[in-house]
Amino acid sequence: MFNKFMQEALNEAEKSLHLSEVPVGAVVVKDGIIIGRGHNLKETSNDGTMHAEIIAIKNACRNLNNWRLSDCDLFVTLEPCPMCAGAIIETRIRRVYIGAENANSGAAGTVYDILGKRSLNSTSDIYFGIMEEECKNLLKNFFEKLR
Amino acid sequence: MFNKFMQEALNEAEKSLHLSEVPVGAVVVKDGIIIGRGHNLKETSNDGTMHAEIIAIKNACRNLNNWRLSDCDLFVTLEPCPMCAGAIIETRIRRVYIGAENANSGAAGTVYDILGKRSLNSTSDIYFGIMEEECKNLLKNFFEKLR
Numbered sequence: 001m002f003n004k005f006m007q008e009a010l011n012e013a014e015k016s017l018h019l020s021e022v023p024v025g026a027v028v029v030k031d032g033i034i035i036g037r038g039h040n041l042k043e044t045s046n047d048g049t050m051h052a053e054i055i056a057i058k059n060a061c062r063n064l065n066n067w068r069l070s071d072c073d074l075f076v077t078l079e080p081c082p083m084c085a086g087a088i089i090e091t092r093i094r095r096v097y098i099g100a101e102n103a104n105s106g107a108a109g110t111v112y113d114i115l116g117k118r119s120l121n122s123t124s125d126i127y128f129g130i131m132e133e134e135c136k137n138l139l140k141n142f143f144e145k146l147r
Numbered sequence: 148m149f150n151k152f153m154q155e156a157l158n159e160a161e162k163s164l165h166l167s168e169v170p171v172g173a174v175v176v177k178d179g180i181i182i183g184r185g186h187n188l189k190e191t192s193n194d195g196t197m198h199a200e201i202i203a204i205k206n207a208c209r210n211l212n213n214w215r216l217s218d219c220d221l222f223v224t225l226e227p228c229p230m231c232a233g234a235i236i237e238t239r240i241r242r243v244y245i246g247a248e249n250a251n252s253g254a255a256g257t258v259y260d261i262l263g264k265r266s267l268n269s270t271s272d273i274y275f276g277i278m279e280e281e282c283k284n285l286l287k288n289f290f291e292k293l294r
Contacts, residue, residue, distance in 0.1 A: 048214035048238035049196075049205055058196055067195035082261050083237055086230025086254070091195035107233070112261065114229050 002097055005029050005075040006131040009099070012039040012052060013077045013138055019044050023138050026052040026076040028060035028069065028093070035072065036060030052076060053084035057091055069093045077135040079106035079128075085114040088124055095125045099135025149244055152176050152222040153278040156246070159186040159199060160224045160285055166191050170285050173199040173223040175207035175216065175240070182219070183207030199223060200231035204238055216240045224282040226253035226275075232261040235271055242272045246282025 005027055012025025016039040028036030038055030042048060053076055061067050070092040077099040080088060085107035088096060096115060098108060107114040108126050115126055152174055159172025163186040175183030185202025189195060200223055208214050217239040224246040227235060232254035235243060243262060245255060254261040255273050262273055 042214055042237075046212050046214050047205055047208040048216070049201055049208070049234050050214075051237075054196055058194055061194040061196070065193050067189055067193050067197075069195070081233055081237065082229055082254075083233025084230075086228055086233050087196050089252075090189075090198075090228065090230055105236075107229075114259065114261070 002075075002127075002130050005034070005073075006077070006097060006099060006135070008034060008037075009052075009075045009077050010131065010134060010138065012037055012056075013135075014039075016040040016052070017138070017142060023142050024052045024076070024078045026056040026074060028056050028072050028074055030060075030064070030069075030072045035063045049083065051081065051084050052078075053080055054087055057087050057093075061091065067091060073097065075130070078102050078139065079108050079110055080115070081105040082107040082112050082114055085112070088115060093124055095127065097127045097130045099129075099131055100139060101128065149222075149274075149277050152181070152220075153224070153244060153246060153282070155181060155184075156199075156222045156224050157278065157281055157285065159184055159203075160282075163187040163199070164285070164289060170289050171199045171223070171225045173203040173221060175203050175219050175221055177207075177211070177216075177219045182210045196230065198228065198231050199225075200227055201234055204234050204240075208238065214238060220244065222277070225249050225286065226255050226257055227262070228252040229254040229259050229261055232259070235262060240271055242274065244274045244277045246276075246278055247286060248275065 013023040017023040036059035079102035160170040164170040183206035226249035
């Protein structure tokens with residue numbers, strides 16, 4: 001079940017890869033159905049907010065016509081940065097399933113502790129290591145080709 | 148000069164007020180010219196990412212056709228939350244001028260230390276207290292009326 005949705009997030013990440021973007025993908029799931037999808041489009045869109053998670057979250061809000069995603073879970077191939085962690089808090093996403101750790105700017109505890117720090121609005125549970133190898137390898141191959 | 152641009156941010160916040168949104172406004176300035184504007188539209192849009200800063204930053208990226216806002220300054224009536232602080236880092240905004248402190252979720256040091264924590268990508272200078280009374284009063288009046 002977890003792997004099925006992380007595979008969908010990986011499929012999203014592949015779309016970024018084909019655009020020569022850093023391959024990161026995310027899906028938002030409610031009652032076992034994907035209600036939001038996103039892949040990193042920062043370079044293509046020339047918009048620094050266009051990370052996979054932000055796009056998937058905006059997509060989910062639009063589909064539900066609600067900014068509260070408290071019954072929703074997010075699957076993302078890479079640990080969210082502070083911006084995306086903040087968006088997860090703002091929309092009250094219930095659970096966050098993460099593929100690879102983000103040693104540069106991970107905000108679920110690796111560099112910043114935003115998701116972990118339970119403020120009034122934040123109630124997300126965090127699960128690391130979902131299809132970690134696949135998520136890591138996708139990024140590793142991308143950065144190796146870049147060099 | 149600082150007050151002129153904070154007044155523009157306050158004008159944006161007034162637009163949120165007229166929509167019964169929490170009144171927060173922001174402008175992005177480059178070479179003395181406003182290139183991005185935003186006011187909080189979270190409830191109206193039913194999108195939890197639609198904070199004033201995110202909207203102003205997306206607007207600036209679109210106008211410059213560039214996700215790098217490294218020559219740009221942000222004026223915002225309320226200290227940014229983690230999501231907006233993360234967007235400031237992602238887009239490399241040079242200076243951030245803040246009106247009121249955000250005791251609930253301020254990420255420029257008040258609750259979270261995201262802008263203050265200088266990671267590799269973060270080089271924003273932070274200035275608190277620009278037209279602080281005006282920015283505080285706008286929020287205070289809003290929340291008092293709500294009760």
